[in-house]
Amino acid sequence: MFFVWYSGRRRRASSRFPPGPPCLPAIDNLLAMEQFTHRGLAKLAKLHGGFFHLRIGFANVFIVSSPETAREILHQQDSLFTHRPVTTAMTYVSYDLADMAFAHYGPFWRHMRKLCVMKLFSRGRDLSWRAVRTEVDDLIKSLAEQKGTVANVGELVFMLSTNMTLRAAFGARSQEDEEEFVAIIRELSEIFLAFNVADFIPFVGWLDLNGINKRMKAGRRALDVFIDRIIDEHIAKWKNGNVSAADMVDDMIAYLAEAPGTDTREDGVELKDLRLTRDNIKCLIMDIMFGGTETAASTLEWVMLELLRSPGELKRAQRELASVVGLHRKVDERDLEKLPYLRFICKEVLRLHPPIPLLLRESLQDCTVSGHAIPRKSRVWINVWAMGHDEKHWPDAEAFRPSSRFAVESADVDFRGGDFRYLPFGSGRRSCPGIQLGMYALELGLAHFLHCFDWSPPDGMTPSELDVDDVFGLTAPKAVRLTAVPWPRLSCPLF
Numbered sequence: 001m002f003f004v005w006y007s008g009r010r011r012r013a014s015s016r017f018p019p020g021p022p023c024l025p026a027i028d029n030l031l032a033m034e035q036f037t038h039r040g041l042a043k044l045a046k047l048h049g050g051f052f053h054l055r056i057g058f059a060n061v062f063i064v065s066s067p068e069t070a071r072e073i074l075h076q077q078d079s080l081f082t083h084r085p086v087t088t089a090m091t092y093v094s095y096d097l098a099d100m101a102f103a104h105y106g107p108f109w110r111h112m113r114k115l116c117v118m119k120l121f122s123r124g125r126d127l128s129w130r131a132v133r134t135e136v137d138d139l140i141k142s143l144a145e146q147k148g149t150v151a152n153v154g155e156l157v158f159m160l161s162t163n164m165t166l167r168a169a170f171g172a173r174s175q176e177d178e179e180e181f182v183a184i185i186r187e188l189s190e191i192f193l194a195f196n197v198a199d200f201i202p203f204v205g206w207l208d209l210n211g212i213n214k215r216m217k218a219g220r221r222a223l224d225v226f227i228d229r230i231i232d233e234h235i236a237k238w239k240n241g242n243v244s245a246a247d248m249v250d251d252m253i254a255y256l257a258e259a260p261g262t263d264t265r266e267d268g269v270e271l272k273d274l275r276l277t278r279d280n281i282k283c284l285i286m287d288i289m290f291g292g293t294e295t296a297a298s299t300l301e302w303v304m305l306e307l308l309r310s311p312g313e314l315k316r317a318q319r320e321l322a323s324v325v326g327l328h329r330k331v332d333e334r335d336l337e338k339l340p341y342l343r344f345i346c347k348e349v350l351r352l353h354p355p356i357p358l359l360l361r362e363s364l365q366d367c368t369v370s371g372h373a374i375p376r377k378s379r380v381w382i383n384v385w386a387m388g389h390d391e392k393h394w395p396d397a398e399a400f401r402p403s404s405r406f407a408v409e410s411a412d413v414d415f416r417g418g419d420f421r422y423l424p425f426g427s428g429r430r431s432c433p434g435i436q437l438g439m440y441a442l443e444l445g446l447a448h449f450l451h452c453f454d455w456s457p458p459d460g461m462t463p464s465e466l467d468v469d470d471v472f473g474l475t476a477p478k479a480v481r482l483t484a485v486p487w488p489r490l491s492c493p494l495f
């Protein structure tokens with residue numbers, strides 16, 4: 001009787017939901033989990049439309065790839081979709097959502113966001129921008145040393161963006177520290193991505209079926225030890241009055257409840273009521289590592305892949321650089337604004353390969369979207385990848401065409417969240433606070449790559465033989481690291 005009552009109730013409720021694939025009783029769409037990648041969900045959208053419903057275990061999941069529905073959700077006046085759905089692992093590792101990226105929307109999140117936007121990621125924080133330049137120079141040096149041989153571009157850009165984020169966050173660190181921290185972050189990111197049955201059927205959580213609980217405890221312990229040491233070093237530096245160029249930890253310690261420092265940057269921005277704990281600092285650093293590392297690295301790797309596959313576009317970008325900068329010096333940041341074609345290339349790659357393919361949201365209350373019911377605590381996945389590949393909005397969507405899509409003024413598509421066909425940085429209150437820093441790293445890194453070197457595919461491969469597969473996770477990097485051969489092209493020394 002319970003089963004009949006429960007099925008009837010479910011049928012009545014789901015008749016008000018948007019359409020979706022049929023569910024099996026009790027296990028629903030759980031068996032089809034492997035289809036729920038950005039590509040699989042884009043295929044399902046072709047069958048069920050730009051707004052459809054899935055039932056996964058006990059969770060209602062709504063998939064959106066229609067720009068109109070995305071606008072309705074992301075710019076909801078009542079902030080109904082400003083929470084992110086969090087998994088057991090995310091909650092545990094973020095000390096019960098004491099960070100910003102996973103924290104529920106509310107006064108605490110607003111404080112953290114202010115700290116990030118006004119202090120940590122602001123243009124006034126010269127050290128972060130300097131960190132990008134230093135690491136790009138180091139990378140060019142290492143590529144120049146490998147001239148004429150096969151370089152692992154994928155690994156090099158991953159190290160570039162990890163090192164610049166680490167340098168901006170902690171100041172300069174030893175090589176061992178960098179390696180230890182990268183290992184911790186890689187393990188945590190695997191834990192976040194691992195499928196955990198307990199997230200969809202909570203009462204089996206205690207069984208720890210795939211060993212996630214054990215791994216997340218060990219991961220958080222390692223993060224604790226590492227960052228506690230860094231915080232202690234920074235506090236000691238404060239006490240000795242030994243702070244010159246403030247890194248992000250210095251900026252956060254200014255607000256640490258247990259031992260407040262002073263804000264070293266004279267930017268006139270005060271965050272009077274902000275008090276942080278060590279846990280807040282630890283998981284903010286984790287947010288910065290997750291938010292800033294893989295996103296910029298995977299975009300840069302995809303750009304290089306697309307250019308190697310389209311030698312004509314690569315030559316055009318190099319011609320632009322040669323005419324603006326000349327071949328007798330390296331490019332510098334003042335040149336960037338005179339390189340519109342370079343920006344079109346970045347925009348086109350962010351359309352074809354958005355590093356965060358699904359934007360994740362959770363509904364705060366029962367509500368209605370595009371005429372359909374969405375119950376409280378439903379998950380909403382906005383498929384940015386599907387939107388960027390939709391032929392309705394992007395004719396010949398699979399082709400890499402920076403010039404024809406973005407080079408005409410009328411097609412100057414906004415990438416900051418104002419054009420709902422194209423959301424590489426998200427949109428609305430939870431959009432990316434690191435856009436400026438991310439774009440700077442991307443454009444400066446790419447400008448150096450293209451200006452300092454000519455590039456050819458490895459081992460006599462033709463451009464069409466290069467591997468183009470991606471993998472699905474919180475981000476969508478290339479499945480196989482890109483390799484290519486750099487040939488110096490400037491008349492000046494590269495380092």
Ligand code: HEM
Nearest residue numbers: 101291292295296356359424425426427430431432434438
């Ligand atoms: C090419 C570079 C980057 C891309 C494409 C990118 C993209 C994104 C996207 C799509 C989101 C989710 C937005 C939403 O849900 O609406 C996001 C959030 C976030 N990003 Fe970025 N990002 C980049 C670089 C960075 C950098 C450099 C940082 C920091 C140093 C950063 C920090 C964050 C943080 C902390 C959040 C969470 C914001 C919140 O929940 O309030 N990102 N990013």
